[in-house]
Amino acid sequence: MDFRHGIAVSFVFILLFLPTVYASSDTCAVYFTGIGCSHCARADPVVLDTAPKTTNLAVIEYEVYRSSGNSRIMKDYDDAYGGGFGIPLIIFGKDDIIIGDNPIITAVSKIGNDNKCPLMDGSSVSFEDMDITALPGEPKIWKDEKILIHSGGDGDAELIRNLLVSDDFLSVLKDAKYEVIDPVEVPLSGDKVLFDNAVKVQGWIFQWNGEGVEDSGDDISINDTSADTSSGRNEISLTTLGLIALADTVNPCALAVFILMLIGITTYDPGNRKAKVIHAGLAFVAAVFVMYFIYGLIIIRSFQLVESITNIRPILYNLLGYVAILLGLLHLKGYFWYKPGGLLTEMPMRWRPRVKKMMTSITSPKGAFFMGAFVTLFLIPCTMGPYFIAGGILSTLELIETIPWLLIYNLIFILPLLGITFVIHFGFKKVDDVSGWKEKNIKNLHLIIGIIMLGIGLGIFMGLV
Numbered sequence: 001m002d003f004r005h006g007i008a009v010s011f012v013f014i015l016l017f018l019p020t021v022y023a024s025s026d027t028c029a030v031y032f033t034g035i036g037c038s039h040c041a042r043a044d045p046v047v048l049d050t051a052p053k054t055t056n057l058a059v060i061e062y063e064v065y066r067s068s069g070n071s072r073i074m075k076d077y078d079d080a081y082g083g084g085f086g087i088p089l090i091i092f093g094k095d096d097i098i099i100g101d102n103p104i105i106t107a108v109s110k111i112g113n114d115n116k117c118p119l120m121d122g123s124s125v126s127f128e129d130m131d132i133t134a135l136p137g138e139p140k141i142w143k144d145e146k147i148l149i150h151s152g153g154d155g156d157a158e159l160i161r162n163l164l165v166s167d168d169f170l171s172v173l174k175d176a177k178y179e180v181i182d183p184v185e186v187p188l189s190g191d192k193v194l195f196d197n198a199v200k201v202q203g204w205i206f207q208w209n210g211e212g213v214e215d216s217g218d219d220i221s222i223n224d225t226s227a228d229t230s231s232g233r234n235e236i237s238l239t240t241l242g243l244i245a246l247a248d249t250v251n252p253c254a255l256a257v258f259i260l261m262l263i264g265i266t267t268y269d270p271g272n273r274k275a276k277v278i279h280a281g282l283a284f285v286a287a288v289f290v291m292y293f294i295y296g297l298i299i300i301r302s303f304q305l306v307e308s309i310t311n312i313r314p315i316l317y318n319l320l321g322y323v324a325i326l327l328g329l330l331h332l333k334g335y336f337w338y339k340p341g342g343l344l345t346e347m348p349m350r351w352r353p354r355v356k357k358m359m360t361s362i363t364s365p366k367g368a369f370f371m372g373a374f375v376t377l378f379l380i381p382c383t384m385g386p387y388f389i390a391g392g393i394l395s396t397l398e399l400i401e402t403i404p405w406l407l408i409y410n411l412i413f414i415l416p417l418l419g420i421t422f423v424i425h426f427g428f429k430k431v432d433d434v435s436g437w438k439e440k441n442i443k444n445l446h447l448i449i450g451i452i453m454l455g456i457g458l459g460i461f462m463g464l465v
Contacts, residue, residue: 033063035065046109049142066396073136146164148204155204240459241408255445258420261284280364283372288372292410304399330344
């Protein structure tokens, strides 16, 4: 009787205890997605919102369209796991990599238990033992109805992990220094998630649903980039964009074409030289500004359309780096071993007679505007290299958000042309003087461009751009 009673008690104990063990065994996955990806728009709500709330799944998310750093992380994961660059992509382990919205949704709905977190070096670790602060890039970690967003800094590894794994995470917070902030929208592809509460704690933003907390009351210094994590994108550097535009603006190609136009307009009507120069010069510059602005939108949109079909972001920055270094070396070649019509650095020699004939035939500001718009097609081979790099960097933004950056870039691009126009109009220099200065310093211009482009290329590979 006692024996049977003991068995019954043991059986009841197992029934009660087993679900607890089962529920506490977390499954972990690494998920790559991109804001604007149509297939991600179907998978994101399930993987990032529903599954972490309804299962024991913890998801380490890397958004790759707007974060070049996360794109590099995806490349490193591909080296270790061979998943490729298609998104959405979820990694459970070396032999469990799933690509595509429907397969991922199916896999997540049938999630198992006790799957360790796949790390970038090919190893794995249980979620309960993982050092979240050591995760590379700009991750977001989703679990239950909570999220951790990396916002700068490292933090205490045990504290940060316990915020997600502890059932009593509010007690964990009470022993930490933190700052209560307004919850920030967390974007999904085609959607967003808003939490009830948010704090900044040790370089992370922690958000959750349910009961809130008061400020810790301590004087704290939080190493945080911004509370606005709505896009996860890298900051676009005005300095970087300005340097690329500067490399474009001192290009001898554009200067030569502009000087040809001024020579033509002043030769046609020498008696009214000043008025013609200012009117024709401004008309020509306006046309170049408008056309290059349109070209910029086309370049950026082309990058974005390609990325909507296949994720090229992990290799895009490497490509931009190689292009920048190639342009830098070609311009340095133009400094040390100058030859007119250099590849990708000056207008091809076979085009020059035709362009010269067109430019010297201009007789009015109206003609200067239309010719300025048309001749930009001939400038593409020697001026689009830097613009291509700038467009690749700006493609991480929404198209509407790129407009101020393009305006700044093209304003810098036309500044020398405006300067030449006013210098000649006010009589400080003649067209022949400007033309002579350009020819005398053409090698130095190539040197300046070469140094800038090499610097940009190296900065891309070093993760500084």
